[in-house]
Amino acid sequence: MVAVVVFESMFGCTRAVASAIAEGMTSAGLETVVLPVDEALANDDLVARARLLVVGAPTHMRGLSTPRSRALARARGADAEPGLGVHDWLDALPGLQGRAVAVFDTRSWSRFAGSAGSRIEKLLHRRGAELVAPTQAFGVEGGDGGRATISQSQVELARVWGASVAAHVVGAYA
Ligand SMILES: Cc1cc2nc3c(=O)[nH]c(=O)nc-3n(C[C@H](O)[C@H](O)[C@H](O)COP(=O)(O)O)c2cc1C
Structure with missing residues (x-):
C-alpha cells in the first residue's frame, strides 16, 4: 500500500512539513512518497495508484498561491522558482471519485491568515475525493x-x- 504527499513550497516550510508528515505516515506502516507539484505531474501513475493522497x-x-504571489515570494527571497502551484496540479488531475485524501497548509499565526487548506479541500471535494481527517494548519x-x-x-x-x-487508513484496510 503506497501513499503520496504532494506539496508546493517557496521558502521550504511546507517542504519540511511534507517530509515530516511522510515520516510519520511511514512510521505508522504506510509506505509514503513525497513529491513537489512538478514531480507529481510527471508521476501521474504513482499518484493514480496511491491509497491515500x-x-x-x-x-x-x-x-x-497564484503565479503572481509565487513571483512575489521569489522577489522576497524565496529559493524556489515560481513554477507550478497545487492549483495547477489539481486542475490537470483526472477525477478523484472516492479517493482518500487529507489536506494541510502552512500560514502565519494571524487571525486574518486565511487558509490554502480550505481552498484545496473544496477543490478535492468537487472532484469526488473523500477527506479522511480534518485539515491541519502549521x-x-x-x-x-x-x-x-x-x-x-x-x-x-x-x-x-x-x-x-x-493509522486511520491502515486501520480501514486491515
Ligand atoms: C505573496 C505572499 C502572500 C502571503 N499571504 C499570506 C496570507 O494571506 N496568510 C498567511 O497566513 N500567510 C501568508 N503568507 C505567508 C506564507 O503563508 C508563508 O510564506 C508560507 O507558509 C511559507 O511556506 P513555504 O516556505 O513552504 O513557502 C504569504 C506569503 C507570500 C510570499
Whole structure:
C-alpha cells in the first residue's frame, strides 16, 4: 500500500512539513512518497495508484498561491522558482471519485491568515475525493514580511499528524 504527499513550497516550510508528515505516515506502516507539484505531474501513475493522497501548500493572499504571489515570494527571497502551484496540479488531475485524501497548509499565526487548506479541500471535494481527517494548519514565523521559517515543534506536530492520518487508513484496510 503506497501513499503520496504532494506539496508546493517557496521558502521550504511546507517542504519540511511534507517530509515530516511522510515520516510519520511511514512510521505508522504506510509506505509514503513525497513529491513537489512538478514531480507529481510527471508521476501521474504513482499518484493514480496511491491509497491515500495528502496535499499541502503555503497560504498566499488568504488562499492558494497564484503565479503572481509565487513571483512575489521569489522577489522576497524565496529559493524556489515560481513554477507550478497545487492549483495547477489539481486542475490537470483526472477525477478523484472516492479517493482518500487529507489536506494541510502552512500560514502565519494571524487571525486574518486565511487558509490554502480550505481552498484545496473544496477543490478535492468537487472532484469526488473523500477527506479522511480534518485539515491541519502549521504555523510559520516571519511569513508576512518575507522569508518564512518553521519551528521544530511544528515539524514534530507534522510527524504526529502524518502518523495519525496513516493509522486511520491502515486501520480501514486491515
Ligand atoms: C505573496 C505572499 C502572500 C502571503 N499571504 C499570506 C496570507 O494571506 N496568510 C498567511 O497566513 N500567510 C501568508 N503568507 C505567508 C506564507 O503563508 C508563508 O510564506 C508560507 O507558509 C511559507 O511556506 P513555504 O516556505 O513552504 O513557502 C504569504 C506569503 C507570500 C510570499
